[in-house]
Every structure is written in C-alpha cells, then in structure tokens.
Amino acid sequence: MSKFTFPSIKETNELSRLRLEVRKFITECINNNEFIPAADSWVFAANPEFSKKLGSKGWLGMSFPKQYGGNERTALERYVVTEELLASGAPVAAHWIADRQSGSQVLRYGTEKQKLSIIPKISSGKCFFAIGMSEPDSGSDLASVKTKATKTAVGWNLEGRKIWSTGAHLCNYMIVLARTGPPSDKNRHEGLSQFLVDLSLPNVNIKGIPDMTGQRHFNETLFDNVELSEDALLGEEGKGWSQVVGELALERSGPERFLSHFTLLDRFINEFQNKLLKSGSNIIGKLIAELQTLRRMSFSIASMLQNGESPETQAAFVKELGNKFEKTMVESLREFSNIIPLYEWPDQLQNLFEDATLRIPSNSLRGGTTEIMKGIIARQLGLR
Ligand SMILES: Cc1cc2nc3c(=O)[nH]c(=O)nc-3n(C[C@H](O)[C@H](O)[C@H](O)COP(=O)(O)OP(=O)(O)OC[C@H]3O[C@@H](n4cnc5c(N)ncnc54)[C@H](O)[C@@H]3O)c2cc1C
Structure with missing residues (x-):
C-alpha cells in the first residue's frame, strides 16, 4: 500500500512577523471602511482596487520570479499571507484564481512572450483569470470536454461552451481546456490542449448564472467561432491533460477549503462567548481542534510545494476534510444558536450565517466532488 504523509512544519519567527504585518494592514483597511468581512470572500468579494493594493505590497505573485514582476518569496510566506486574508474575509475574489493557479500555469508552460505580457500584471493585481474546464456535460470527467480548437492559417478557431466559470464576467483571461485532436484507442486523455483566451475577443459571450442566493458569481461562457492567434496555445499541443x-x-491545495467561513466562527465566538462558555465550550473546542489540524496539514502541503513536490493526494485529502469541517461547523453553530433570541444577533453576523448556510452545499462540488476526491485518495492507497 502506497502511503502519503504530512511532514510537520513549524512557523518560524520570520513567518510570524509577516503574519502580524498582514494582520495590521487588514485591521487598518477594516477601520478605514475599505471592506466589510465577507463569507466565502475568495469567490464572492471582488474588489479590483484592493487587489491592486495587495499587489503594491508585494503580496500577489509572491513566489513568482522577479524577472516577471514577481516577489521570489517562499510558498510558506505566501501561505501565511493567504491564510490571514481568508480568515479576515478580505475581498480577494478578483485576483484569487490568477494568483493561485493561472499565473503558475503560465510560468510553467508559457512562452517567454506570454510570461512577460501576463505575469507582471498578475503580480500587480491588474489581470484576472477564470477557469475554463467544466462544460454542461463534462464536470468530473474532464477528458470528455467537447469544446474544440481547430488550427487555421493564422492560429486557432475556438468553438464550444464552458459552464460554472467563476468570476469570468470580471476577468481578462480564461485558461480553456479544449480538444485539438481525437483521443487514441488506448488513451482518452490524448488530444487535449490548453489555451489562454482573451475574454474581450469578438464572439466570446459571458452570461451570468444566478446561484440559489440570487448572486451572479459564476457564468456560462460561449465561444462561437472565436479566432485565436497562434500564441494563444498554452504549453504543448495535445499535452493538455497532464497540464x-x-x-x-x-x-485544491490551499487553506480556502476550510477557511471560507472562518469569519462566521470568529464573530460567533466573540459575540456569544459568555453563553458558549456556559453550554457550548465542547462544540467550540472540537471545532478549533479540527481547524488547527487542518491548518497544520495545509501548511505542510505548502512546504511540499516549496520543495517542488506535487502533493495531489494530500491536497485532495485536505479539500475533502475541509469541506466536511465547514459543513459540520455551520450545523454545530446552528444547533447552539437555537438558544439565542433573534434580537441578540447583530445584522452582520446574521448575514454571515445566512450566506454560509446557503453556500456551503456547493463546497463539495467546486474544485472536484467528494467522490472524485475519495477516488484520488483510494488510488494512492492502492485501494482501486
Ligand atoms: C461554486 C462552484 C464554482 C465552480 N467554478 C468553476 C470554475 O470556475 N470553472 C470550472 O471549470 N468549473 C467550475 N465549477 C464546476 C465544478 O468543477 C463541477 O461542478 C464539478 O467538477 C462536478 O462536475 P459536474 O457538476 O458536471 O457533476 P458530475 O461530474 O456530473 O457529477 C455528478 C455526481 O456524480 C458523481 N460522480 C461523477 N463521476 C464519478 C465517478 N467517477 N465516481 C463516483 N462518483 C462520480 C459526482 O461526485 C457527483 O456527485 C464550479 C462549481 C461550483 C459549485
């Protein structure tokens, strides 16, 4: 049986100092009314000005090379900054995807021209990305995507439809997974490629899909005969699957998988601490212990990324446990909250609670479903 581990990593004094620096900055922003702490702020709270401010502090593109406008800091430093921003419900949605994954994809697979034109803008909080993987009939089984890119005399022609594209209506680019050739008999993952699609191009149509809170944060994105230049191809033609x-x-690897609703837990404890001390300390104790364990595991993943490892199984594990934790947290708080009369609830806390209740069911879908995460873990353990 092949096992996977989470090496124990200690936070150094330097990292703790950085943590305090970010905390001080956030407190100043809140005191200046620059933002109100939000639930699920990495999906729902987009504020391009705040993103630019983080960029100017050197807290975006933190680990990207300096030659492309990055800051050459470590994955652990990035982890600390990310954790503080999430825990405070800061408005990080505009740049989240670009900073978390798209920038690294461009750095890893992009041409020099692509890197020079895109990475400095991501690092300064001026270029936002959407994820173009899922399609109406293709979610968990990504190899079945039907969006097609066909070679033309000047580049590529893109035709197809992506769905659930978070924040695409606010973004400059989408990395689109498309079919550029047929799958082979032996390998259905062959013939896929990734494209850097400029969302302002003609014939790109982005339509909002309201979720059950009525908010529009994800979209259907239609590509109807979109002409792409040759250098829109990201990486190697046909190698899109491994990319x-x-x-x-x-x-999947970050702390957003268990800190999306930390603002709710934090406010709840602060507001009702006397009542909780009388009859809810066991609930809170259990939640904090679980949260602390998840943090240690996630910190460990950041250290593996720093060492150039690919902790896919560990990421799936933390994502799955993180989803479960947030669900249990809201359920536990709801049970306890029955004893608190409505008039004792501050408006902001009630909003956080309502938002969490409505949004948490989507946690076990976005970024890969529970069954898919368990499948990845089972394969690593040799159980399937
Ligand atoms: C809030 C939110 C934001 C999202 N943002 C984006 C985005 O920005 N970009 C993007 O591309 N996508 C995005 N998605 C889509 C998300 O990645 C998909 O919903 C997810 O991959 C599941 O795909 P599906 O919805 O097609 O469900 P399906 O794949 O049809 O799955 C339906 C059910 O069948 C189960 N199932 C499927 N295959 C298997 C299997 N092999 N074994 C066992 N069970 C299986 C699943 O676990 C699930 O319970 C987002 C989704 C949500 C909810």
Whole structure:
C-alpha cells in the first residue's frame, strides 16, 4: 500500500512577523471602511482596487520570479499571507484564481512572450483569470470536454461552451481546456490542449448564472467561432491533460477549503462567548481542534510545494476534510444558536450565517466532488 504523509512544519519567527504585518494592514483597511468581512470572500468579494493594493505590497505573485514582476518569496510566506486574508474575509475574489493557479500555469508552460505580457500584471493585481474546464456535460470527467480548437492559417478557431466559470464576467483571461485532436484507442486523455483566451475577443459571450442566493458569481461562457492567434496555445499541443491535472492540484491545495467561513466562527465566538462558555465550550473546542489540524496539514502541503513536490493526494485529502469541517461547523453553530433570541444577533453576523448556510452545499462540488476526491485518495492507497 502506497502511503502519503504530512511532514510537520513549524512557523518560524520570520513567518510570524509577516503574519502580524498582514494582520495590521487588514485591521487598518477594516477601520478605514475599505471592506466589510465577507463569507466565502475568495469567490464572492471582488474588489479590483484592493487587489491592486495587495499587489503594491508585494503580496500577489509572491513566489513568482522577479524577472516577471514577481516577489521570489517562499510558498510558506505566501501561505501565511493567504491564510490571514481568508480568515479576515478580505475581498480577494478578483485576483484569487490568477494568483493561485493561472499565473503558475503560465510560468510553467508559457512562452517567454506570454510570461512577460501576463505575469507582471498578475503580480500587480491588474489581470484576472477564470477557469475554463467544466462544460454542461463534462464536470468530473474532464477528458470528455467537447469544446474544440481547430488550427487555421493564422492560429486557432475556438468553438464550444464552458459552464460554472467563476468570476469570468470580471476577468481578462480564461485558461480553456479544449480538444485539438481525437483521443487514441488506448488513451482518452490524448488530444487535449490548453489555451489562454482573451475574454474581450469578438464572439466570446459571458452570461451570468444566478446561484440559489440570487448572486451572479459564476457564468456560462460561449465561444462561437472565436479566432485565436497562434500564441494563444498554452504549453504543448495535445499535452493538455497532464497540464490540467497539475492545475487542479494547485486549485485544491490551499487553506480556502476550510477557511471560507472562518469569519462566521470568529464573530460567533466573540459575540456569544459568555453563553458558549456556559453550554457550548465542547462544540467550540472540537471545532478549533479540527481547524488547527487542518491548518497544520495545509501548511505542510505548502512546504511540499516549496520543495517542488506535487502533493495531489494530500491536497485532495485536505479539500475533502475541509469541506466536511465547514459543513459540520455551520450545523454545530446552528444547533447552539437555537438558544439565542433573534434580537441578540447583530445584522452582520446574521448575514454571515445566512450566506454560509446557503453556500456551503456547493463546497463539495467546486474544485472536484467528494467522490472524485475519495477516488484520488483510494488510488494512492492502492485501494482501486
Ligand atoms: C461554486 C462552484 C464554482 C465552480 N467554478 C468553476 C470554475 O470556475 N470553472 C470550472 O471549470 N468549473 C467550475 N465549477 C464546476 C465544478 O468543477 C463541477 O461542478 C464539478 O467538477 C462536478 O462536475 P459536474 O457538476 O458536471 O457533476 P458530475 O461530474 O456530473 O457529477 C455528478 C455526481 O456524480 C458523481 N460522480 C461523477 N463521476 C464519478 C465517478 N467517477 N465516481 C463516483 N462518483 C462520480 C459526482 O461526485 C457527483 O456527485 C464550479 C462549481 C461550483 C459549485
């Protein structure tokens, strides 16, 4: 049986100092009314000005090379900054995907021209990305995508339809997974390629899909005969499968999988601490212990990324446990909240609670479903 591990990593004094620096900055922003802490802020709270501000502090593109406008800091430093921003419900949605995964994809597979034109803009918080993987009949089984890119005399012609594209209506680019050739008899993952698609091109049509809170954060994105230049191809033609698998590992590996609703837990404890001390300390104790364990595991993943490893299984594990944790957290708080009369609830806390209740069901879909995560873990353990 092939096992996987989470090496124990300690936060150094230097990292703790960085953590305090970010915390101080966030407190100042909140005190200046620059933002109100939001639930699921990496999906729902987009504020391009705030993104630019983070860019100017050197907290975007943190680990990217300096020659492309990055900051050459470590994955652990990036982890600390990310954790603080998430825990405070800061408006990070505009740049989230670009900073988390698209920039790294461009750095890893892009041409020099692509890197020079895109990475500095990501690092300064001026260029935002969407993920173009899922399609109406293709989610978990990504190899079945039907969006097609055909070679032309000047580049590529893109035809197809992507769905659930988070934030695409606010983004400059989407990395689109498309079929550029047929799958082979032996390997259905062959013949896929990734493209850097400029979303302002003619014949790209982005239509919002309201979720059950009525908000429009994801979209259907239609490509109807879109002319792409030759250098829109990202990486090697036909190697899109291995590229997209690497991108998914980046998508799943961060602390957003268990800190999306930390603002709710934090506010709830602060607001009702006297009542909780009387009859809810066991609930809170259990939640904090689980949260601390998840943090240690996620920190460990950041250290593996720093060492150039590919912790796909560990990321799937933390994503799955993180989803479960957030679900249990809201359920536990709801049970306890029955004893608190409505008039004792501050409006902001009630909003956080309502948002969490409505949004948490989607956690076990976005970024890969529970069954898919368990499948990845089972394969690593040699169980399938
Ligand atoms: C909030 C949110 C944001 C999203 N943002 C994006 C985005 O920005 N870009 C993007 O491309 N996509 C995005 N998605 C789409 C997301 O990645 C897909 O919903 C997900 O991959 C599941 O695909 P599906 O919805 O087609 O479900 P399906 O794949 O049809 O799955 C339906 C059910 O069948 C189960 N199932 C499927 N295959 C297997 C299997 N082999 N073994 C066992 N069970 C299986 C699944 O676990 C699930 O329960 C987002 C989704 C949500 C909810």
